[in-house]
Amino acid sequence: MYNSLTNSKEDFIPLNEGYVGMYVCGPTVYSNVHLGNVRTFLSFDLIFRYLKHLGYKVRYVRNITDAGHLENDADEGEDRISKKARLEELEPMEVVQQYTVDFHKVLDEFNLLPPSIEPTATGHIIEQINIIKEILNKGLAYEINGSVYFDVLKYNEKEHYGILSGRNIEDAIHNTRELDGQSEKRNPQDFALWKKAQPEHIMRWPSPWSDGFPGWHLECTAMSTKYLGEQFDIHGGGMDLKFPHHECEIAQAKSCYEVSPVKYWLHGNMLILNGRKMAKSTGNYILPLEIISGNNTILSKPFPATVARFFMLQAHYRSVLDFSSDALEGAEKGYYRLMSAVGSLQNINAGSQSSFDVTVWRQSCYDAMNDDFNSPVLIAQLFEGVKYVNQLLENKASLTEEDLAIFKETFNAFVFDVLGLVDVTSKDNSDKLGKVVEMLIDMRNEARANKNWALSDKIRDKLAAVGVQLKDGKEGTTFSVN
RNA sequence: GGCGUUGUGGCCGAGUGGCUAGGCAGAGGUCUGCAAAACCUUGUACAGCGGUUCGAAUCCGCUCAACGCCUCCA
Numbered sequence: 001m002y003n004s005l006t007n008s009k010e011d012f013i014p015l016n017e018g019y020v021g022m023y024v025c026g027p028t029v030y031s032n033v034h035l036g037n038v039r040t041f042l043s044f045d046l047i048f049r050y051l052k053h054l055g056y057k058v059r060y061v062r063n064i065t066d067a068g069h070l071e072n073d074a075d076e077g078e079d080r081i082s083k084k085a086r087l088e089e090l091e092p093m094e095v096v097q098q099y100t101v102d103f104h105k106v107l108d109e110f111n112l113l114p115p116s117i118e119p120t121a122t123g124h125i126i127e128q129i130n131i132i133k134e135i136l137n138k139g140l141a142y143e144i145n146g147s148v149y150f151d152v153l154k155y156n157e158k159e160h161y162g163i164l165s166g167r168n169i170e171d172a173i174h175n176t177r178e179l180d181g182q183s184e185k186r187n188p189q190d191f192a193l194w195k196k197a198q199p200e201h202i203m204r205w206p207s208p209w210s211d212g213f214p215g216w217h218l219e220c221t222a223m224s225t226k227y228l229g230e231q232f233d234i235h236g237g238g239m240d241l242k243f244p245h246h247e248c249e250i251a252q253a254k255s256c257y258e259v260s261p262v263k264y265w266l267h268g269n270m271l272i273l274n275g276r277k278m279a280k281s282t283g284n285y286i287l288p289l290e291i292i293s294g295n296n297t298i299l300s301k302p303f304p305a306t307v308a309r310f311f312m313l314q315a316h317y318r319s320v321l322d323f324s325s326d327a328l329e330g331a332e333k334g335y336y337r338l339m340s341a342v343g344s345l346q347n348i349n350a351g352s353q354s355s356f357d358v359t360v361w362r363q364s365c366y367d368a369m370n371d372d373f374n375s376p377v378l379i380a381q382l383f384e385g386v387k388y389v390n391q392l393l394e395n396k397a398s399l400t401e402e403d404l405a406i407f408k409e410t411f412n413a414f415v416f417d418v419l420g421l422v423d424v425t426s427k428d429n430s431d432k433l434g435k436v437v438e439m440l441i442d443m444r445n446e447a448r449a450n451k452n453w454a455l456s457d458k459i460r461d462k463l464a465a466v467g468v469q470l471k472d473g474k475e476g477t478t479f480s481v482n
Numbered sequence: 483g484g485c486g487u488u489g490u491g492g493c494c495g496a497g498u499g500g501c502u503a504g505g506c507a508g509a510g511g512u513c514u515g516c517a518a519a520a521c522c523u524u525g526u527a528c529a530g531c532g533g534u535u536c537g538a539a540u541c542c543g544c545u546c547a548a549c550g551c552c553u554c555c556a
Contacts (some may be wrong), residue, residue: 025556033556040556080554165551216554238556239487244556269487270550276550292498314505315495320488320549321505327494330506337505340519370497376496380504390520453515471519480519 001234002318002372004242004265005164011370012473014233015263020051020058021232025222025241025260026118028065029099030080033106035323036271036278038288040238042309043268043317045112045330049418050369058113061218061227062087064103066096067121067203067213079213083204092203104287109305111420117227122217125205128214128222131256132193132207140255144184146196146210152189155251161189164250164265165243191248193218225253225261235262239269268317273298274324287324299325303332306422310335313375313419334383339425340480341386343413344393345408351398356388358403362410369418373436378414385411395475425481433481437468441477445469 003010014020024044029032041062048060066081085092093446107114121128134146135141141150152161156169169189192215197204199421205212224232230253244285246265253261257454273284286298309330315321368377388407391397399407415421449458460470463479471478 027556028554037556043556130501167552239550240555242552244553268556270556274547275548311494319495324494326492326506332492332506334505363538374496375506377503380496383504387521395522396521448515451515457516464518467516472514472517473520474513480521 001266005086005262006338007166010264012264014056014230016415018055018057020056020234020237022048022058022226022234023062023220023228023232024060024062024115024235025237025245026063026065026221027099027103028080029096029103030084031099032287033099033103034278034292035273035286035288036238038106038110039271039312039321039418040268040313041107041112042110044236044266044458045420046313046317046375047234047266047373048115048453049112049420050373053418059117059228061117061119061224061268062115063098063223064100064118064120065219066093066100067125067219079201079203082201084225085202086200087172109292110288111306112308112424115418115457119223119227120229121214121223124219124226125214127226128218129194129207131218131222131252132214134192134250134256134412138255141193142186142208143249146212147192148194148209148215149185149190150215150248150251150255151186151429152191152251153187154337155255158255159251160252162243162247164247167247171395178236191215191217201299217245218243218252221249221252221256223263224249225257231259231261231263233262234264234266236266236268242267262304268322271312271321273321273322275322285324291328294328294454299328303328304424306424307332307335310338310379310419310421314379316372316374318372318374335421336425336480338379338382338386338415340419341389342423343425343480344478345389345411348389348399348404349390350401352400354399354403355391355397356399358399358407359409361388366409375419378419382411382414422471433466437463437479441470441479445477 001010001012002008022044024041026041027037044060044062048058051058067079081092081095084090085095088095132141135150136143136148139151140155141148152169155161161170164169194207194209194212194214195213196210201213203213205213224235234251235246242458250261253259272278273286276282276284278285283297286296288305288308290296291299291308292305308328311323311328312321314331314334339409361381364381364384365378368374368381371377385407389411392399416423440463444456444459447453447459462469467481469480471480
C-alpha cells in the first residue's frame with residue numbers, strides 16, 4: 001500500500017499479526033454528505049472489505065464529527081454546527097441527527113459496510129480534555145483567555161511539524177497570509193486544542209480553562225487512540241485532510257504519547273464533476289441520492305447506486321476521478337455485462353478437463369488488489385473472466401468440477417465481497433417473473449417455428465420495452481432483466 | 483503569490499524506460515428469419531517544446547492547463 005508518510009509503496013505488515021486497526025476521518029454532519037465524501041468512504045470501504053477478505057480481523061473506526069469545526073479563524077470561532085442550528089432555529093443535536101441519518105442512508109444505498117465503531121466527538125469530550133492536559137504538562141501548549149493552543153514552533157524544535165505533508169515550518173512562516181482574529185496565538189501556525197465559547201456559541205462544555213469546545217483536530221486523536229491504541233496500523237482520509245488536519249493529529253499524538261501514532265497513512269483523491277471542481281456555488285454539484293432519483297441537471301437519467309459505485313471503483317483511489325454523464329453511462333453498460341456474466345456463471349456445468357488455468361487468473365486478481373488496492377486492474381481482470389464465462393457458455397472452453405468451483409468462488413468473492421457490488425438485475429427477477437418470461441419465450445419460439453415473425457418480434461420488442469432482454473443462443477433462449 | 487499532484491486515443495481510466503491494460507462508443511466479420519446478446523478481428527493515444535538514452539507515455543528541464551493544500555473541506 002502507498003504510504004503518504006514515506007511517499008512510497010510499502011508491504012503491509014500489521015502491528016499485531018492477523019489484526020488491523022484502521023481509522024478514517026468521518027464527516028462533519030452539518031449538511032448532506034456529498035458525492036466526493038462518498039468516494040473517499042468508498043475507497044476505505046474497499047480497503048476494509050479486502051483486508052477482511054484476506055482474513056485479517058479488522059477494527060475499523062470512523063468518527064462522526066458532531067461538535068463542528070470552526071467556520072474560520074476570523075469570526076471568534078463560530079462552529080459550523082452551531083451556526084447551522086442558529087440559522088434553522090434547531091438544537092445543534094437536531095442538525096447532527098438529521099445529517100447523520102442522511103449520511104447513513106447514503107452509505108447504505110452505496111452498499112458501504114458499517115465501521116466496527118462509529119464514535120462521536122461530543123461523546124469524547126472528557127478524553128479530549130485529558131489529552132489537552134497531557135500536552136500542557138509536556139509544555140507543548142499554552143493557555144490564553146480560556147483557550148488552549150498547541151505550540152507548533154516549540155514542538156518543531158524536537159519533532160518535524162510537516163513530516164506528513166512535506167512542508168517545513170520555516171516556509172509556512174514566510175508564506176502565511178495575514179488573517180484577522182489570530183491575535184491570541186503566539187504564532188499563526190499554532191492551532192486550537194480548546195476554544196472558549198463566545199456568548200452566541202450554543203455548543204459548550206465545561207473544562208479547566210473555560211466553558212468551550214474542543215479544537216478541530218483533537219477528536220480524531222482522542223477517538224483513534226482510545227479504540228485502536230497509541231499506535232495503530234492505518235489512518236485514512238481525503239487528500240485535503242493531509243494538511244493541516246492529519247499533520248496536527250501526528251503532532252498531538254506524538255506530544256501526548258511520545259510515539260508516532262500511525263504506521264500507514266492512506267489518502268484518497270478528489271472527485272471532480274465534468275472536469276471541474278464540485279462546488280455548490282457554481283451549480284457544478286450533485287448529491288449522491290440525486291444520482292439514484294435522477295432529480296438533477298448533471299445526468300441524462302437515473303442510475304442505480306451500485307452503478308455509481310462500480311464507476312468509482314474503475315478508478316484508482318489515489319487518482320482524481322472525473323464524474324460525468326457519459327462516463328457513468330459507459331460504466332453502466334460494463335456493469336450490466338459483468339453482472340450478466342456473473343449470473344450465467346452460476347449455471348455452467350463442469351467438463352472433463354480445463355481449457356484455461358483458473359489459478360493463474362485468480363492470482364492476477366489478487367496481484368491487482370495487492371498492488372495498493374488497484375481496483376481498476378482488478379476489474380480489468382474480472383472482464384477477462386467475463387470472456388471465459390462467455391466461452392464456457394458457448395462450449396468453447398471448459399473447466400473441471402474443481403476448477404469451476406474455484407472460478408465461481410473467486411468471481412463471486414471479488415465482485416460481491418470485495419468490490420461490494422449489488423446485482424440489481426436479479427432483484428426483480430423473481431420466480432414468478434421468470435416463469436412468465438419462460439412462457440413468453442415458448443410462445444415466441446412457436447411463432448418463430450411458424451415463421452410468424454410479426455408475433456415473435458412483437459413479443460421480443462415488448463419485453464425489451466419493459467426491460468427484459470431476450471438472448472438467443474445455441475442452447476436456446478435466455479433472458480436478463482435490467 | 484508559495485508548496486504539491488496531475489495532463490493517456492471520441493468518453494472514462496490502468497500503466498513508470500523496450501512486452502495488447504480494461505470498460506463504453508466506432509468499424510469489419512461469425513452467428514441469426516432479421517435483430518439483440520455472445521464471440522473473433524480492428525485504433526500511427528500518451529498536453530506542448532527541448533533534453534538524457536540504442537530505445538521514453540514512462541527519466542530531466544521549460545511552457546501551458548487542471549486539480550489540491552496554504553483558511554473549514556473527503
